[in-house]
Amino acid sequence: MTSEARAAVRGARAAFVFLTRIPVGGFPYTREEWRWSAGWFPMVGLVLGTAGAAVWWIAAPLGPWPAAMTVLVFTILVTGAFHEDGLADSADALGGAYDREKLFIILKDSRVGAFGALALVVSVLFRAALLAELGRAAPAALVVVHPLARVGPIWLMVAMPYVTDAAAKSRLVTRAGPAQGALATAVGALAALTVASVGASATGGVGSPRALGFALLAMAGATFVCGWRFRARAGGVTGDFLGASEQVNEIVILWALLLAGSGATGGVPA
Numbered sequence: 001m002t003s004e005a006r007a008a009v010r011g012a013r014a015a016f017v018f019l020t021r022i023p024v025g026g027f028p029y030t031r032e033e034w035r036w037s038a039g040w041f042p043m044v045g046l047v048l049g050t051a052g053a054a055v056w057w058i059a060a061p062l063g064p065w066p067a068a069m070t071v072l073v074f075t076i077l078v079t080g081a082f083h084e085d086g087l088a089d090s091a092d093a094l095g096g097a098y099d100r101e102k103l104f105i106i107l108k109d110s111r112v113g114a115f116g117a118l119a120l121v122v123s124v125l126f127r128a129a130l131l132a133e134l135g136r137a138a139p140a141a142l143v144v145v146h147p148l149a150r151v152g153p154i155w156l157m158v159a160m161p162y163v164t165d166a167a168a169k170s171r172l173v174t175r176a177g178p179a180q181g182a183l184a185t186a187v188g189a190l191a192a193l194t195v196a197s198v199g200a201s202a203t204g205g206v207g208s209p210r211a212l213g214f215a216l217l218a219m220a221g222a223t224f225v226c227g228w229r230f231r232a233r234a235g236g237v238t239g240d241f242l243g244a245s246e247q248v249n250e251i252v253i254l255w256a257l258l259l260a261g262s263g264a265t266g267g268v269p270a
Contacts, residue, residue: 003032004032007030007032007033007035007036008036008039008183010026010029010030010036011033011034011035011036011037011039011040012037012040012043013026014026014029014033014034014040015037015039015040015044016044017029018037018173019044019082020044020048020078020079020082021078021080034172034173035172035173035175035176035177035180038154038173038174038176038180038184039176039181039184039187040184041150041153041154041184042147042148042150042154042187042188043147044150045146045148045149045191046143046146046187046190046191048075048078048146049143049145049146049191050142050143051074051078052071052074052139052142053138053139053140053142054139055070055071055074056068056070056071056131056138056139056142057139059071064131064132064133065132067131067132068129068131068132068138069128071131071138071142072127072131075146082243083243083246083247084120084123084124084243084247085240085243086239086241086247087116087120087123087240087243087244087247087248088112088117088119088120089106089107089116089240090107090119090241090243090244091115091116091118091119091244092109092113092116093107093240094115094229094233095114096113096114096115097233100233100234100235103233104234107240119244123247123250123251126251127251127254130251130254130255131254133258134204134206134254134257134258134261135204136204137203137204137205137206137257138204140195140198140203140204140207141206141257143191143195144191144192144195144206144212144215144253144257145215145250147187147188147190147191147192148191148192148215148216148219148249148253149247149249150184150246150249151184151188151219152219152220152222152226152245152246153223153243153245153246153249154176154180154184154185155181155184155185156223156226156227156237156241156242157174157175157180157237158176158177158178158180158181159227160230160231160237161235161237162174162175162236162237163234163235163236164238164239170239174237192215195212196209204261205260205261208260208261210260211260211261213260214256214257214259214260215256215257215260217256218249218252218255218256219249219252219253222245222248222252223245223249226244226245226248227245230245
């Protein structure tokens with residue numbers, strides 16, 4: 001195995017170290033292994049989504065809302081609220097700063113302001129409401145949402161400069177290139193195809209071509225809008241911005257799956 005191939009394989013393990021609290025070990029990781037870890041972020045999402053689906057099935061007898069909240073608590077604990085933290089910081093900075101200099105000052109402030117608190121409440125409640133409304137389709141939706149939501153941020157890394165003096169590990173991870181973007185896209189597509197192979201009826205409409213097409217378009221559109229806003233306000237991306245874009249993607253993909261599935265044969269029940 002070449003050194004590049006070994007770095008790509010080890011990057012999968014590094015991705016779990018970076019995005020979750022799962023104690024997979026493997027230290028130390030090289031610069032190339034951290035860079036390759038970005039390409040495996042959707043695989044981490046696939047594991048989280050599959051585990052979240054299992055949690056939903058366990059909690060489903062309690063009703064859709066308790067099941068949805070249980071799943072969200074589970075994923076937040078496993079990730080250490082990694083993406084939620086990025087969303088809160090980004091909302092405070094983008095909402096409270098009037099110039100680029102002030103934006104970066106707010107991003108470095110560990111305190112949560114009004115914009116950040118509101119963004120967290122909206123994110124959690126919106127995702128819980130969408131999952132609850134998806135009902136029996138929620139487990140399949142989770143398997144689709146978590147990988148796809150992590151594809152967009154990787155392409156933001158590829159397409160845009162990193163514009164903050166973050167810690168060394170974060171900076172190495174965000175140096176993803178087209179190869180990492182292609183890997184992330186392939187893993188995200190594999191997750192979608194896996195759900196599609198189960199069939200629309202068995203997945204409550206989520207596995208239909210219509211629903212998956214809506215999900216892909218929603219992810220691409222949300223990623224583009226986020227990238228446009230980040231470039232306009234900061235000139236590029238930061239780690240917090242990438243976390244925020246993942247959260248936005250989760251919401252819009254769930255929304256798209258619900259919209260498409262509700263109109264499909266055997267789709268999401270009202």
